[in-house]
Amino acid sequence: MSPPGVVAQVGAPQPDDYVRAGALVHAIPDVLQRAARERDEAMPLLFGLLLAPPGKVRERQQFELTARHDERMVRQGLDYADRLADLPRMLYLPLASMAMPALRRRPRPELEKFMDGCFALTHADGRVDLFEYCLGRLLRIQVRDALDPAGHWSASNRRLADVTPQAVTLMAVLAQAGHEDPAAAMRAYLASLSLVFPRLNSPYRPPSDPLAALDEVWPVLDAVEPRGKELLLEGLVAAVSHDGRITVAEAELLRAVCASLHCPLPPMLER
Numbered sequence: 001m002s003p004p005g006v007v008a009q010v011g012a013p014q015p016d017d018y019v020r021a022g023a024l025v026h027a028i029p030d031v032l033q034r035a036a037r038e039r040d041e042a043m044p045l046l047f048g049l050l051l052a053p054p055g056k057v058r059e060r061q062q063f064e065l066t067a068r069h070d071e072r073m074v075r076q077g078l079d080y081a082d083r084l085a086d087l088p089r090m091l092y093l094p095l096a097s098m099a100m101p102a103l104r105r106r107p108r109p110e111l112e113k114f115m116d117g118c119f120a121l122t123h124a125d126g127r128v129d130l131f132e133y134c135l136g137r138l139l140r141i142q143v144r145d146a147l148d149p150a151g152h153w154s155a156s157n158r159r160l161a162d163v164t165p166q167a168v169t170l171m172a173v174l175a176q177a178g179h180e181d182p183a184a185a186m187r188a189y190l191a192s193l194s195l196v197f198p199r200l201n202s203p204y205r206p207p208s209d210p211l212a213a214l215d216e217v218w219p220v221l222d223a224v225e226p227r228g229k230e231l232l233l234e235g236l237v238a239a240v241s242h243d244g245r246i247t248v249a250e251a252e253l254l255r256a257v258c259a260s261l262h263c264p265l266p267p268m269l270e271r
Helices: 003-008 015-027 030-037 042-050 056-066 071-086 089-104 108-122 130-147 160-177 182-196 210-222 226-241 248-260
Strands: none
Touching: 015 089, 030 042, 030 071, 030 089, 042 071, 042 089, 042 108, 042 130, 056 071, 056 108, 089 130, 089 248, 108 130, 130 210, 130 248, 160 182, 160 210, 160 226, 160 248, 182 226, 210 248, 226 248
């Protein structure tokens, strides 16, 4: 993948993207596809994506879910969690995306209650992993925009140069997420930095709490003007593709980035 090639397809999917999207759908079992598209099944399906394997964590999650929803919702969520056990991880976010239109049709009180349940499931074990964060981020954006389409719109008029610290933080987090080896992560970071800020000397220093750091950068980066977002996305794609492979964590985080910046990305990463 070339970074400019990826950016050119943001919001403008090509014929190959539709073919790849069809292949992704074909790889998802029919029962899960139907659930994603049905109004009454989308919520328990999404809960199922957040439920841990059987054990103490799931027991705590079940307790939290029971405290917020009726027995049918809890039972369906557990059933979908078991059905999802054999689904490849790379298909989790595409499946969640399939459920978004049905989710957005629910009334405000149900959406607010649903998001409270997602928060409880995510924090039941006292920690949030990267997948939980990415899925939670996608859900928050979808629900927020559904409840208040105009309330969260803001003019995109900031220059990328004016938000350099936030952009650098995002590059460092993305590089760290895709590489267990710090040296490889640094190379990914430098590939991104040299493309976006070629004259900037900023050493690789990933934040100690990367998910909290991400929460800080989204509002600032979403206000960047379109060309600045394009350049930033080019840099991020350079980071994830510099070693010739894309990890699941990199693909998931890149999707969360694009959603947070309101730059829809075709399914080119899920090969």
